Amino acid sequence: MADPMKIRATVVGDKVEVKVLMAHEMETGQRKDSKGAIVPAWFIQNVTATVNGKTVLSAEWGPAVAKNPFLSFRFAGAKAGDKVVITWTDNHGDKRSDEATIAA
Amino acid sequence: MRPKRIAAAALAAGILSAGLALAQDKDSTSRQIERYREALADGNPAELWEARGESLWKEKRGPKAASLERCDLGLGPGVVKGAYTVLPKYFADTGKVEDLESRLVTCMVALQGFTPEQAKKDPFGGPGKKVPMDALVAYIASESRGMPMHVSIANPKEREAYELGRQIFFYRGGPHDFACASCHGAEGKRIRLQDLPNLTNPADARRAYTTWPAYRVSQGEVRSMQWRLNDCFRQQRFPELEFTSPASIALSLYLARTAEGGVMDAPAIKR
Amino acid sequence: MKNKTLATVTLVVLAGCAAESARQDASTPSPQQVKAVLEASFMARGQAKLDRLTQDEVQLLCSQVRPDKPIAPEEAQRIVQSQQATLRYPAGSLMGDWKSGEKVAQQGTGKQYSDDPAHPSGANCYACHQLSPGEVSYGTIGPSLYRFGATHGYTAEMQKYVYGKVYNSEAFSACSTMPRFGHMGILTEQQIKDVVALLMDPKSPVNQ
Numbered sequence: 001m002a003d004p005m006k007i008r009a010t011v012v013g014d015k016v017e018v019k020v021l022m023a024h025e026m027e028t029g030q031r032k033d034s035k036g037a038i039v040p041a042w043f044i045q046n047v048t049a050t051v052n053g054k055t056v057l058s059a060e061w062g063p064a065v066a067k068n069p070f071l072s073f074r075f076a077g078a079k080a081g082d083k084v085v086i087t088w089t090d091n092h093g094d095k096r097s098d099e100a101t102i103a104a
Numbered sequence: 105m106r107p108k109r110i111a112a113a114a115l116a117a118g119i120l121s122a123g124l125a126l127a128q129d130k131d132s133t134s135r136q137i138e139r140y141r142e143a144l145a146d147g148n149p150a151e152l153w154e155a156r157g158e159s160l161w162k163e164k165r166g167p168k169a170a171s172l173e174r175c176d177l178g179l180g181p182g183v184v185k186g187a188y189t190v191l192p193k194y195f196a197d198t199g200k201v202e203d204l205e206s207r208l209v210t211c212m213v214a215l216q217g218f219t220p221e222q223a224k225k226d227p228f229g230g231p232g233k234k235v236p237m238d239a240l241v242a243y244i245a246s247e248s249r250g251m252p253m254h255v256s257i258a259n260p261k262e263r264e265a266y267e268l269g270r271q272i273f274f275y276r277g278g279p280h281d282f283a284c285a286s287c288h289g290a291e292g293k294r295i296r297l298q299d300l301p302n303l304t305n306p307a308d309a310r311r312a313y314t315t316w317p318a319y320r321v322s323q324g325e326v327r328s329m330q331w332r333l334n335d336c337f338r339q340q341r342f343p344e345l346e347f348t349s350p351a352s353i354a355l356s357l358y359l360a361r362t363a364e365g366g367v368m369d370a371p372a373i374k375r
Numbered sequence: 376m377k378n379k380t381l382a383t384v385t386l387v388v389l390a391g392c393a394a395e396s397a398r399q400d401a402s403t404p405s406p407q408q409v410k411a412v413l414e415a416s417f418m419a420r421g422q423a424k425l426d427r428l429t430q431d432e433v434q435l436l437c438s439q440v441r442p443d444k445p446i447a448p449e450e451a452q453r454i455v456q457s458q459q460a461t462l463r464y465p466a467g468s469l470m471g472d473w474k475s476g477e478k479v480a481q482q483g484t485g486k487q488y489s490d491d492p493a494h495p496s497g498a499n500c501y502a503c504h505q506l507s508p509g510e511v512s513y514g515t516i517g518p519s520l521y522r523f524g525a526t527h528g529y530t531a532e533m534q535k536y537v538y539g540k541v542y543n544s545e546a547f548s549a550c551s552t553m554p555r556f557g558h559m560g561i562l563t564e565q566q567i568k569d570v571v572a573l574l575m576d577p578k579s580p581v582n583q
Binding site: 274304341345351 | 404406418439511514561
């Protein structure tokens with residue numbers, strides 16, 4: 001399995017702010033290695049965030065997203081103590097899922 | 105006002121407005137760079153290295169299947185918190201002045217049974233290549249965040265390394281006649297659009313030293329002071345600086361000492 | 376008479392000692408000690424061999440310069456004179472093509488161990504200088520060269536000065552931070568002529 005994500009979720013006003021750091025090479029498929037060969041494309045394609053089983057964010061990513069991507073978003077309808085689950089899948093079929101508890 | 109006074113006042117006003125105009129010009133470029141830095145500051149990928157480094161510190165590795173948890177980084181065996189602020193320093197067990205990376209090599213050899221060659225192999229990560237060294241550096245540096253640098257030169261070997269580092273800093277060589285001082289020896293300069301700290305000035309040295317190691321966005325890696333020195337010398341057209349070599353430690357000690365009192369804020373994030 | 380001579384000689388010797396100790400106290404390593412540590416700390420890689428650590432007279436003297444201690448006037452004069460003797464000018468015109476000069480000014484590679492020695496080097500002028508107004512990514516280690524020809528005059532003497540300055544900056548300013556592009560074999564004669572054109576051609580963007 002891929003390296004774990006770092007997730008922080010806090011209540012900000014009447015919303016919840018989530019910050020996620022994902023460990024991923026995010027190769028565009030355009031880069032050449034030192035021998036001149038193309039480094040194959042390897043990037044996160046889908047990201048979903050769910051809280052209490054409900055999807056609060058759904059994203060489709062491509063090679064334009066940077067290596068070790070940082071995602072930050074806010075949503076309404078959850079409270080401190082709820083669990084946020086972030087899942088990503090990439091174009092190799094790799095998957096990673098981590099969760100965090102929303103802090104006050 | 106008498107004519108002389110008027111002329112002097114006019115001259116002063118002219119210089120002032122020219123200075124302001126220049127300052128504004130510098131400001132708009134510098135301001136944009138500052139905004140870029142602020143945007144980067146949120147979500148430093150170095151945290152991923154810190155997490156990996158903490159596991160590597162505790163993991164049983166090497167022929168002796170031992171962890172690094174008894175490694176003395178300068179504040180006693182196993183003390184990680186604050187250790188980065190006293191390095192480089194003289195260690196009685198090796199009789200040498202050591203920086204963080206050479207100390208990790210010492211412990212990998214003594215505690216885990218690696219050979220020095222194995223411990224020093226591949227010190228810097230690259231695309232798709234994860235190495236233990238930069239993760240350990242990231243973790244240990246993070247445990248000194250918020251604490252001031254207090255490197256000692258009381259021991260004669262520390263003093264010697266400090267003086268050596270200072271001489272090396274000004275050593276001009278190679279086909280371009282570059283020394284560290286060529287870029288880092290004057291006030292308020294930049295190379296292309298990269299501001300250059302004047303490392304002979306304690307205020308600049310504090311700002312610079314306390315933000316290494318750092319996640320370099322352009323590299324996609326956490327880079328340490330050893331890496332920074334190595335890559336400077338490459339661009340100075342020197343041959344390659346060896347990992348944990350005497351010159352690298354002498355230079356680190358000179359810089360760390362000049363940065364005395366600077367509050368650590370590493371791993372930072374840089375372009 | 377003998378006592379006066381002895382006193383004078385003693386004074387001269389002591390003055391010499393004082394000057395030396397002002398530069399080096401007991402804890403300062405000698406240039407030889409520094410070089411020994413460097414040779415034990417660097418390894419040859421690519422085109423960068425260990426001989427790059429051996430200093431010529433300019434590098435040796437200029438390594439003693441400190442922010443609060445500029446080069447002594449006598450030494451500065453010696454450097455300028457010895458470096459003037461290295462200047463080699465092309466036969467015929469000193470002006471090349473400014474478009475090629477701009478490329479030389481933009482290119483930051485050359486002579487690093489990560490560079491292919493078969494590729495021509497650049498001068499990386501923009502690392503330190505402002506030049507063409509369209510290039511906003513310029514450094515401030517050296518003075519702005521924007522409108523150089525326009526302000527200094529489009530004369531043969533100025534072309535010769537520019538060529539010489541790029542060829543060996545130490546011939547004009549002892550312990551200059553600027554590399555000696557011609558003397559150290561970084562740029563070819565044609566490349567230096569192209570840089571002269573970048574600064575001195577009335578049509579060059581630098582002079583617009």
